[in-house]
Amino acid sequence: MHLDHAHHGPAAVSADAARPDGTRRALRIGLGGPVGSGKTATVAALCRALRDRLSIAVVTNDIYTREDAAFLLRNAVLPPERIRAVETGACPHTAIRDDISANLEAVEDLEEAVGALDLILVESGGDNLTATFSKGLVDAQVFVIDVAGGDDIPRKGGPGVTTADLLVINKTDLAPYVGSDLGRMARDAAEQRGELPVVFTSLTSAEGVGPVADWVRAQLAAWAA
Amino acid sequence: MTTRAALLVLADGRFPAGGHAHSGGAEPAVKAGRIRNAQDLADFCLGRLHTTGLTSAALAAAAAHGLDPLALDQAADVRTPSPALRAVGRKLGRQLMRAARSTWPSPELAALAAARPRGAHQPVVLGLTARAAGLEPEDAAHCVAYEAVSGPATAVVRLLSLDPFEATAVLARLAPALDRVAEEAAAAARDGIDALPAASAPLLDITAEAHAAWPVRLFAS
């Protein structure tokens, strides 16, 4: 976490903890991971779990469509003014890591349009195991993989699996059908990540996102402290 | 004072100002079959350089020269008939402003950001950035003229899987033309806002409007 952003130079620079008017900005959490692992499903479930108590907005980064934003809108997890889609020019990891300007603009626009927010979730377009978020864009990041993408992914490591603040291993309901060994995935993940947390989820049930929601609440408590 | 290195920083394709998500009209041209290979790319770039490229480069040179950025912003609007491209120009200007104010903070940049919070046109912001970095109007013109062709070239590498060596060779062969356009732009900027070129490419304007309405696309413009 990067709670103590120094205030120097011009206003409205990416990592400042305060907005230009002096109020504390929203906590920004990035969700990355391979295509189809369940990032949008996690975002939708988080919104449903947290929206009654928190003011939330979402930025999506689709690769060549607006599917993620459209899915969130269709499912009415948040009112439309709380969802922004960023276009990434065929390069989702560039937009979340190397050139974060469009994402920062989306974040700024959301705070301007909606007012004070507690939490902004930034979903990356599905990418590869090396995609991570810039610290100038998010305060913490979640990497979402799933059991059906192969149970050797935690062992393979890579920046997402190894360094994300939370590793989510999703679709545990499918494990019996694809022959994934959850125990092995847990051991390999622990080996790669040391003390960093790992949670297993299945989003087919309404409470499935619980462990991720708990982690987000803890991040928010630390951010507000 | 020598500033050659500052120009390299500003002109670097990795300068984080949002350009990577834009194709400069190359995506619709590829889709329409007008760009299929390196030769087509060269033709496309030459056309863009002498139209949009020249006009934008002159706006940037004028801003670097110290002409009123708000008047230049209006001059950019007038020279951009397509509403979609006006929106893109302001969006990219806003993104460049963020990067510029972190890299070369200056009161002039801050004043323009305050006057145009939703973004001034990108070439105007670039010219002012060049000024803040201690660069000359001609440097700003070079930078914008180069962007006018490097953006489409990078995009076409992604869209057509064009050999990246061939795409870079296209840019290298355009270098003399780029130098001439930058010189012409900088010269025009010395004569004041009313003398700035207004060359435009109607086909780029039309395809930009259509592209903005595509439901599925790789690039934002």
Ligand SMILES: Nc1nc2c(ncn2[C@@H]2O[C@H](COP(=O)(O)OP(=O)(O)OP(=O)(O)O)[C@@H](O)[C@H]2O)c(=O)[nH]1
């Ligand atoms: N069985 C099962 N399916 C899931 C689970 N979570 C998500 N899915 C399904 O997996 C598919 C992909 O989920 P998304 O949430 O769209 O995945 P994503 O990571 O956002 O995908 P991209 O944005 O395209 O990279 C959808 O059909 C979801 O319904 C889960 O826990 N179990």
Ligand SMILES: [Mg+2]
């Ligand atoms: Mg998604």
